[in-house]
Amino acid sequence: MSEFNQDDNNLVVRSGSGCEISFQVLQDVYNTITGKTETIFKPYFDCYELRFSDLKNLHSALEQTLEQYNCVSSSCSITLRYSDGKSERFSGFSRFELQGLSRNVCIEEVELDYDFLIILPKTKEAKTYNVVISLRSTLGVMHGHNLLGASDAARDLFARFDRGTAKLIVHYVDxxxxxxxxxxxxxWFASLPRKKFSIFRIRAPLFSRPISFLARSLSIVLVAYLMFRFHASAVVDLQSLFKIGILSAAAFTVVNAGTLYLGIATQAWLGRMIPYSFINLSSADEDAERSHTNVFLRRWGKVFLAALSSIIVGLITAYITKWLDI
Known part of the structure; x- marks a missing residue:
C-alpha cells in the first residue's frame, strides 16, 4: 500500500509489517542492489529554429535545476555532427563555445550529454544521473543527402518515416x-521559435498523387477527344472501326508509358518537400537554407513542367495518329 503527496519526494511505501519507507530511499536501495537505472525517452517533431544563444539558455537552465540538489560532480560533453558525415566532440560547454563554431560546414545534429552525481536528502550514497539531449536539423540532413549523393530510396525513407527533430533521454535512479x-x-524547448512555412510546402506531399493523376488523366482525355475529332469521319465500316480502335489503344498505351515516369518523378519531388527544423550556428547553415529554398522553387518548376509535358505527350500522340492517316 502506498500514499501519494503533492511532492514526489514525500511518497512513502508501507511494508507488510506496517513500516513506512520513503520511496526515494526505496529507489536508492533498488539501484544499490541491482545496479539498474530507469529511463525516460521522449521524441519531438516540432519544426524549430535553433541558435547558439538558445543552447546557452538550455545549459544555464539545466545548471539552475541542478542547484537544488547536492551535486558531488558533473560533466558535460557536446557532439556536433555535420552534413558531410564528420563529427566533433567537446569535453565541456566552454570549449564548445570557444571552438565549436570554427568549421564552415552545415550542422546536422547537436547532442548534449550530461552526467550528474547527486546525493539526495534521504540517501547517503551519490547516484549517477545521465541526461542526453539530441537536437536535429532536418534541413541539415537533407543538405547532407545532396552532399553525399544519397539514393532516392534513402531520401524517400527519410521524408516519410524519419522526421524526428529532437529527443530527450534521462537515465535516473529517483x-x-x-x-x-x-x-x-x-x-526550454517550448520557448524555441517555430519555423513558418507556406501551404505549398506543408501540403506538398499530399498534392503529389492528385497532381500526377490529374495531369495523366487530362492527357488521356485530350488524346481521346482529338482521336474522335480526327477519325470520326473515317469510320465507314467495321474494318475501319477496327483500325481506329487498334490505333486508339496504341495511342493510349504510348501516353500512359510516356507519362508514367513523369508521374513517379512528380510524386518524388513533392513528397520530399517537407517542413524542416533548422540549427543556425554558422554562415554555412544559412547558406544551406538559402540553397534549400532555391531547390524548393526549382522542384515546383519541375512539377509544372512535368504536368505540361504529360499534356504535350498526349497532343503529339494524337497528331501522329492523324499524320498516319489510317
Missing part, C-alpha cells in the same frame, strides 16, 4: 529528479 530535468528541457 523519478522526481528525472521529472525536474524533463520539465526544464520541455520548458
Amino acid at each position: 523519478l522526481a529528479v528525472a521529472r525536474n530535468f524533463e520539465g526544464t528541457f520541455e520548458g
Whole structure:
C-alpha cells in the first residue's frame, strides 16, 4: 500500500509489517542492489529554429535545476555532427563555445550529454544521473543527402518515416529528479521559435498523387477527344472501326508509358518537400537554407513542367495518329 503527496519526494511505501519507507530511499536501495537505472525517452517533431544563444539558455537552465540538489560532480560533453558525415566532440560547454563554431560546414545534429552525481536528502550514497539531449536539423540532413549523393530510396525513407527533430533521454535512479530535468528541457524547448512555412510546402506531399493523376488523366482525355475529332469521319465500316480502335489503344498505351515516369518523378519531388527544423550556428547553415529554398522553387518548376509535358505527350500522340492517316 502506498500514499501519494503533492511532492514526489514525500511518497512513502508501507511494508507488510506496517513500516513506512520513503520511496526515494526505496529507489536508492533498488539501484544499490541491482545496479539498474530507469529511463525516460521522449521524441519531438516540432519544426524549430535553433541558435547558439538558445543552447546557452538550455545549459544555464539545466545548471539552475541542478542547484537544488547536492551535486558531488558533473560533466558535460557536446557532439556536433555535420552534413558531410564528420563529427566533433567537446569535453565541456566552454570549449564548445570557444571552438565549436570554427568549421564552415552545415550542422546536422547537436547532442548534449550530461552526467550528474547527486546525493539526495534521504540517501547517503551519490547516484549517477545521465541526461542526453539530441537536437536535429532536418534541413541539415537533407543538405547532407545532396552532399553525399544519397539514393532516392534513402531520401524517400527519410521524408516519410524519419522526421524526428529532437529527443530527450534521462537515465535516473529517483523519478522526481528525472521529472525536474524533463520539465526544464520541455520548458526550454517550448520557448524555441517555430519555423513558418507556406501551404505549398506543408501540403506538398499530399498534392503529389492528385497532381500526377490529374495531369495523366487530362492527357488521356485530350488524346481521346482529338482521336474522335480526327477519325470520326473515317469510320465507314467495321474494318475501319477496327483500325481506329487498334490505333486508339496504341495511342493510349504510348501516353500512359510516356507519362508514367513523369508521374513517379512528380510524386518524388513533392513528397520530399517537407517542413524542416533548422540549427543556425554558422554562415554555412544559412547558406544551406538559402540553397534549400532555391531547390524548393526549382522542384515546383519541375512539377509544372512535368504536368505540361504529360499534356504535350498526349497532343503529339494524337497528331501522329492523324499524320498516319489510317
